[in-house]
Amino acid sequence: MKFSKKTVLFYLLFCLFFLSCDTNQSQNSNAGNNEPTHPNLITTVKGINLIKENLGKYPLIDNAIKDMKGLVGEELTKEKDFPISKDPSGGYSHEKHKSNYLMMYRAAMLYQVLGEKKYGTYVKEMLLGYADLFPKLGLHPYGKSYSPGKLFWQGLNDAAYLVHVIQAYDCVYYELSKEERQAVETKLLKPLADFLSIGSPKMFNRIHNHGIWLNAAVGMTGYVLEDKELIKRALYGATIDTTLAIYQNVDYNDSSLKGFDPKRPAGYFMQLDNLFSPAGYFTEGPYYQRYSLWPFVLFGQTIQNNDPSIKIFEYRDSILKKAVYTAFQLTNTNGDFFPFNDALKGMSFKSPELVLALDVIYQNYGEDPALIDIAAKQNTVVFSEGGFKVAKHVAENKAKPFTWKSVNLGDGADGKQGGVGILRQGPSSDQLCQIMRYTSHGLAHGHYDKLTQLLYDKGNEILQDYGAVRWVAVIQKNGGRYLPENTTWGKQTISHNTLVVDEKSHFNGDIDESSKHHSDLYFYDATKADYQIMSAVEKNAYPGIKMHRTFVMITDTLLVRPFVLDIFNVTSKTKHQLDLPFHYLGEIMDMSFEYEVMDAAWRPLGKANGYQHLWLTGKGKTKEPQAKFTWLNDGRFYTITTLSNENTELILARLGANDPDYNLRPDPAFIIRQKDAKNHTFVSIVEPHGSKNLNTEIVTNPYGDVKKLSIVHQDKDYIAVEILVEKEKILVVLSLNEHDEKQSHSLTIDGKLRQWEGPYRQWFYK
């Protein structure tokens, strides 16, 4: 990463400005009058007063209180325990400290909104218990990561602890005597904030999802303790003392630290500058975008409440707003995040992070009624001014429908490191949604695959990305950590809907190599009435092979629904085995080709790179120039129509081989295998059609309307495809090497001269 003079100058000016703003601090002091100034992070005196005056009026607030109470349960009456930290994730001391900080946070919130002393007393006693424990802790014995913690094995967990505990302390501030505050601040909060900043320099100053957690924890502590030094570190990075033992002892060869530069600018502003693209896309993908939004938004609101003159919500052209809206666009119409890269399925915009983010964005960016639509589905709020407004406006039916849009999101801080394209057609209640991932690697949680597709229809996964192999927080499953099959299956390219050459993953599964590259956008256009298109090129995944994939979502007025044309052009000078998997979800209804099934035994499809996890269940061939594969998903049929020839093998597979701990789902795959291929173009259509109703037992259109698919012209510059739909033909032409929208083209196809402008054109005719 490089830093221009302009950037450095900007930071310098910001620092000077900040240091001159002494007056800001007075906002957080209790001197001079008896108005309480705590809490004042995201939960504020004003917000709490609004909530307390309106209890019982707005269901979302009442739900939030009920949920909080349910989570606290019997905890207040149980014996408190502050074990010496010694276990990794899943072990007793880890889980106990985690439970403790969550309980402190929840009890503190209930103390504020309900005003019941028992909650305050509980939090006070917990704080004092930790003030007693913390000085006894050294580095965690399992602290093997590049940034070990004290309470937990990772500094990241210690930061999450502090983010919660500083809020708890802020909420019960006046329940503690001066001496008690002194003890908690000097024995727990300040030392922990120091440890997480100057004591964890590699992580604290790192431009990374982990770094922002530490920045936020330290900054929020700074505001509560009125400690300008902590605030400065949080905003601009910590001065690194490279002589500290912690700096010396930690494993420097951790691959995730490559390129770490102790001298570069750091802190919250730097994270805002670098972790998001200009449109607000986070490079690790939606699942971790959600996770990183938590400290980003939390600290943003904290700054706004304490240093409004910074105008943090305007920073980088309102990047915080963009990051949250982009997160919402990275969900399916049921709110589930697209699960590419390491991602657990089912994580959605109902997550606590997005509840917080929505409430903050709603408060600070003009109260968009589309957010109220989402908030109603979240069904809860945080205890802030924003949360109060959201709950009130949900109750007052101020919602307007949130719209999921077609969008192309560039990756990287400059938005030019590849990206994610999304095409959508139809209302949210019944939408076809095609995604192509052509991003950069995505840091430690990235997967190798390029030009991958995901397909959703009416809220269902039709072609799935497997996501991560992990049961987070389930102790029995390796303490809730990533499982070995995440490496051997989840990250491998065969587990994704993209090309696999010679049974090897993209970049041969080498993260260093993969991190150097990204795919390139060729063309994106979602403005046309009868088609939307996205096209991208990948030249580095396999040496000597160029991959160029184009998705066109075509709307034909003769058809009830749109369908997706997928042209995957592979250029190579040498022969390879090309596998194009379709990880469909549903039940096989029909195959147009001859196939044999493996009856006597199932054996793994291959030996390595994920193939060892797939059982080969059947395989087929056809003499026809096209093959059809139809399945049923949630009462709708889907058919893949794909070109075939004598070198095409159609493979049916199911996941679950070499899975000694039953960690994999038994999901199916349909793989188009092209043998001995140099230059080859996969042309496929995925068509949703018909219906099967379980209650009326009525079936409609089980075969689909795409009758014939063929390449009618192909040379090094163009490919033309003809699709017979019902009684109509669609001719599609794609220019392979010229993507200028203004460029004129002419080509004789089937004896007829065709002329057009731009990289793509389609004609309907009888």
Add this chain to the structure above:
Amino acid sequence: MKFSKKTVLFYLLFCLFFLSCDTNQSQNSNAGNNEPTHPNLITTVKGINLIKENLGKYPLIDNAIKDMKGLVGEELTKEKDFPISKDPSGGYSHEKHKSNYLMMYRAAMLYQVLGEKKYGTYVKEMLLGYADLFPKLGLHPYGKSYSPGKLFWQGLNDAAYLVHVIQAYDCVYYELSKEERQAVETKLLKPLADFLSIGSPKMFNRIHNHGIWLNAAVGMTGYVLEDKELIKRALYGATIDTTLAIYQNVDYNDSSLKGFDPKRPAGYFMQLDNLFSPAGYFTEGPYYQRYSLWPFVLFGQTIQNNDPSIKIFEYRDSILKKAVYTAFQLTNTNGDFFPFNDALKGMSFKSPELVLALDVIYQNYGEDPALIDIAAKQNTVVFSEGGFKVAKHVAENKAKPFTWKSVNLGDGADGKQGGVGILRQGPSSDQLCQIMRYTSHGLAHGHYDKLTQLLYDKGNEILQDYGAVRWVAVIQKNGGRYLPENTTWGKQTISHNTLVVDEKSHFNGDIDESSKHHSDLYFYDATKADYQIMSAVEKNAYPGIKMHRTFVMITDTLLVRPFVLDIFNVTSKTKHQLDLPFHYLGEIMDMSFEYEVMDAAWRPLGKANGYQHLWLTGKGKTKEPQAKFTWLNDGRFYTITTLSNENTELILARLGANDPDYNLRPDPAFIIRQKDAKNHTFVSIVEPHGSKNLNTEIVTNPYGDVKKLSIVHQDKDYIAVEILVEKEKILVVLSLNEHDEKQSHSLTIDGKLRQWEGPYRQWFYK
């Protein structure tokens, strides 16, 4: 089946009464005034007027009209076709005639409620087209069943045609000229009604789900045509002319016709007497109960509208009401029918049959507000007086919550041929529901298995019954008919949650043998606060083996949720291999025992009786006296704790072997295999516990609270089980040979004398 003198006398009196009721017929005539008397089956002039006067007011009516319009679509403008019948189910002529009668019915309904002439004209032209076609048809060339049709291969389909078409005719009656009516009545309706009654004697007079369709079709035709002879046949059976060719030619060896007696009483009343148990249970099971309700209820309302003096809704102590309420009780809390026997999953109380049934029952049995709760979920109504009331009362929020109850339903006309026990605990939003099937065979759609369990929790299938292997109405799947795997897997006992001895199905899969027997209730009690119990015995499934299974749903105040104790006592003088499968649904989280997985290849678990369809994926053993198996389903954990010893093998399997057309779902199974067993008792607990939230990523109680399970006493008369739950013990004693509730027992267990009354007792202690 035998007939008492009393029954015959009753019918005789009924017939005399009926023949004397000439006046009833005048209700259906148009003579003497200009008030229209058509339609008057279930859709009536009065009902239609109510609906027409209130269009746009009640959403359920508007939904129904919208649905109808959607289903009619462009049909009115398409060319009509009346092909000569020649194809079986799935073929063109079959599907066309089916589509035709549905369209006629829908258009006729739209004609009534909207009054638009185009619908009436369409129906008229269709009727005339069929009046032209029908005389040309002989018996269907594929008519291989014991009751062939003319329009379709099965008379059953012809009956469904007539049920729809007679309603359509009734609705457009005044659109036809006298001559047109003459043509339709004499060339189509009357000949078809004759064919389905005196021309299909075996089916028409059969006490069977198929028979009632023919009875209803003929009876409804009788009422519209004012043909007393048809009505009499429908109510009391047809006089059989055994000299007819049709009687001679049809295969008499059809096993389903065994016991058919041409001389016995028949018709609608006889169906009402015999097809339901006194409590309204239909022997084929819930899926077919739903199907049979359609003609039952339709004809019931028809009789009520035309012959109210019969008081049909009071017949047999209001058997129609009981049959519908029992159907509702045979659903999961999401409305899905329990899928035992041949049954397609997803069929629910939202089916058209139950919409019709609900509307009729609501109208005729005192407007139960609990039905309005279900109607709101159905979200549609039929166009009848009842349907109008239901729609109105849904809109007026008159619903009270429908309650799913614990209930024991006897099977057979006398309710004493075994039965189905259901235990439920908790509100509908989060209910644990245990089912044991110990019925008779259930006719042609019955499965062999006895003492099978199904388990539901919070609306999800936890231990499933596979149901039928069939994609009804999907042409590609064998024309939508039952698939071969329905015989080789769906009906086999290993596909159910009950004991399999020596890898053979109950009754060795012989329907004749199975049809002779039923299991016997041992004890049922759902009245106690801290437990509900059901217990049944099966002595005939395997020669020389007695099976006695008891389920106790135990509510322990220390636990968040109830759990189920399953004591399965097997008595045998010779050694056998005993398999007890648990067809769990979800993902494996943990196993307490050592196991090996099949990595190099998966091979079928066995060779026949369904075992050939299961892949053996792993197997385990343990030296501990108990084994635990934990899985995750929809965010909740479930643990089976089962007793084990050195002869216990724990088998992990997955469905999908020998499945050449990919007809089977890849569902998993956990099988407890006891080798070389004579007398053996399987003791298991299935415990729902904890939670995993995908959005908060919080996991609670992943291990469960059942710590230890053991048999503390066993002899030929008693078994005593001790369960350690958290810090509490539960002692359970079951008397095996004495089920009198008043009987006193005393037994010394663990040195302590225990005394109690009745077959079951439990004690909680520390």
